[in-house]
Amino acid sequence: MAGERAQRPSDFLPRRLPVEDDPLRPCPFCPGSHLEPVLECIGPDGEWDVRVVANLYPAFSGNEPMVVSHLGPVFTQAPASGVHDVIILARDHSVSWADLDGDHAARIMTAVKQRMAEHSLQPGLRYSQAVVNSGREAGASIEHPHGQLLSMPFIPGEAANELAGFARFQGNCLLCAVMDAEDEERHRVVYSDDRVVMLCPFWSGTPYEMLLIPRAHEIHLYGAADEDLAAMGRSVQLALSSLRWRLGDVAYNLMFHSAPFRTTADFHWHVHVVPKISTRGGFEMGSGVLINVVPPERAADDLRSSFAHA
Ligand SMILES: [Zn+2]
Ligand SMILES: [Zn+2]
Ligand SMILES: [Zn+2]
16 A cells, blocks of 8 residues: 555546447447347346347357367467357446446346356356456447456466465455454445445555445355345446546446356355556566555545435
């Protein structure tokens, strides 16, 4: 933490850069475009407002078994088997999750749950990563609000690190313990109710990052009760609208963490909300050490004040 290097929120990257839409190509995610196959379609009164389609340019595809082959002493490879879905979050091209009502946000979480559960049944797949990238700086290539669900035949590094953290923790569940401790201290809690705790983690590596934890202990997102998923959808909406209130329309990433499929390891599903307002410089990349100029206590205080003005 380097709070003395703190900048005012206005010093951060001002607004998210929209993805430039090609005027000659209609948006592939807007209503009326023909997407095949449609894997899931959810909405009220016979109209979809959330739908899931196969990614046309998948990062993972096919179902070749995970076999590592060695092409030489240092050339190790494995097939990128798996599934890559796109989750279209809304019909409206320019809406944000921050603007959605609770029912709509709950339908997004239902879509994530159903697809993740479906992927978990496919033999050979071990882990599913759901993300939302919003804004060019956050890696979005299409402006229309959408998320992605990538399921792969291995456990990636970040998930393995988190699993190791749960395994190392001397106690019951790491995140249940975090919620208990933060409930008591209060100063890093941005918002909480009887289903979700939203906080700026003690170990925040970047300004204004948030962790959204369901109170009900469950290792898999797709094992969560519908009420908890709905509460999480609404918490994401609250988190994003508090960020927008505090920092303006910034780019951000959402990362949904759920335990690997068919595991008995200890875990507790959760969602990371990370605004893209700082960049990693040479020191961060070279050393892996993150310098955060906004300590989580100050970030939580700033974000909490948005609720007073809502
Ligand atoms: Zn669109
Ligand atoms: Zn737990
Ligand atoms: Zn995580």
